[in-house]
Amino acid sequence: MALVTQLEASALDRLMPMHLILDAQGIITKIGPTLCKLRGESAMLGHNFFDVFDLRDDGRKSANTIIPDDKKLYMTFKSGVSTPLKGIATPMANSTDMLLNLSFGISVVDAVHDYRLTAGDFAATDLAIEMLYLVEAKSAVLEETKQLNTRLQGAKVAAEEQAYTDTLTGLKNRRAMDHVLGRMIRAGVPFALMHIDLDYFKDVNDTLGHAAGDVVLQNVAKVLVDETRAEDLVARVGGDEFIVVMHKMTDADQLMKVAERIIAQLEIPVPFNDTVCRISGSVGITTTEQYDQIDAEQMMHNADTALYASKHQGRACANFYVAGMPTLADQDLPNAAARR
Amino acid sequence: MHGMINRAIQCFVRDTYGPEIWASVAEQTDFGSDSFEAMLSYPDGVTIRLLSAAARSLEKPVDAMLEDLGTYLVSHPNVEAIRRLLRFGGDEFTEFMFSLNEIEGRSRLALPDLEVPKLNIFENEDGSHTLTCQHSMPGFGYAMLGVMRAMADDYGALVFLEHQGWRDSGEEVINIQLLEEAFSEGRSFDLSAKAV
Structure with missing residues (x-):
């Protein structure tokens, strides 16, 4: 397989602030900066991936690699706030290591609150901020609609009462x-x-x-x-x-x-x-x-x-x-x- | 109960059996109107009365009626939005099945006060799948049975589904045997709603 490019560790941190690198035994050898905010380096670095995370087996067949590299992955932390994560894994060129890139998926709203994350914690290409914006805007509109509904319902009941x-x-x-x-x-x-x-x-x-x-x-x-x-x-x-x-x-x-x-x-x-x-x-x-x-x-x-x-x-x-x-x-x- | 659920039952009765039947079900339910508002909240007792009035009027057991309701929610053109949201779950039926694990979280993003059933799906040793369903409204599992049947058709998958009853904890259990992922063409789905 042709090797396209090699990256500095800092470039990897910028592109994928929630990545993990595992060695052939499944030991976590590197953690992206945002993922570090979730548990702290010492709670993950040097630990076996499966001691830190629960990986859900969503109909995947067993793979040759420690972590399946052909399907979307869903995982949660074993201890503390479970924070569901989704991700994808891929073997790294010229080594037995695996690169695992994660994101919050639907747990992003809770995660931002639980871990006090900021815009800088997300990759520039990540749609998380747009998603948070949308959720906030939608909630505000929904609240207004709800109040309007209650007012209209009250007016309707009063009008019907009057008509009768x-x-x-x-x-x-x-x-x-x-x-x-x-x-x-x-x-x-x-x-x-x-x-x-x-x-x-x-x-x-x-x-x-x-x-x-x-x-x-x-x-x-x-x-x-x-x-x-x-x-x-x-x-x-x-x-x-x-x-x-x-x-x-x-x-x-x-x-x-x-x-x-x-x-x-x-x-x-x-x-x-x-x-x-x-x-x-x-x-x-x-x-x-x-x-x-x-x-x-x-x-x-x-x-x-x-x-x-x-x-x-x-x-x-x-x-x-x-x-x-x-x-x-x-x-x-x-x-x-x-x-x- | 969220008006959305009562509204869905109303649309099912109206679109499947006609406005006259709905008018009589509404009257028997006695909720002070002839139509539910999706964005209002109603007491839970109303939903229970609504279901029994509908089952009585349609002369069907509640189980069978709920299953038809589930099928309706996915396959009727008037409620196409629901089918689309479910198809966001994945490109294949297997992926869709496992997306049910996330459906509660997803719908909470959209409507925080809508109580969606708590769904859990896992693969059994024999290769079949088990879907558990927990909701304050018992019998929701039968509606899920109809939803799964219609979604299998939508994806073109061939499945065998069986409601296996209740666990002591109140969860309903559905067994899903996926016989063939690509059995038929299925219906097309485009992520962009504009393309439809």
């Missing part, structure tokens, strides 16, 4: 209720639908003004939330109409008790300026138990029908939907018009 909320009462709106009903029906969760319509609310509005009406509505919202559980849904679906979806509750007696409690609470007068506002409520109830095929529209319609039955009975009471109940269309118009 009735601003006056803080209750859910019809859109939210349609969404939740759809979900529960698709998931096959049993529930009860309670349609609540306020009685005498129009009188409050007409005599005491809208400000009083708003106070009453806010109080109604409080009553409904207080009288239901966290898993139930309370929505304001019209000016003075509310719907309560009782999660996994279909027992008629229990539901009737809830409805009566709600009506009783609604009837407690609400102070407004120097006077009080008095209202009540009529309730219509239906549950998923009453249907083979569950359809949100149909349930709403039937809860409505039961509600009109309550209005018809003189208000301030609750009714379960029963098949054959007269619907709104069956009721006489003057009554329907005056029902509020």
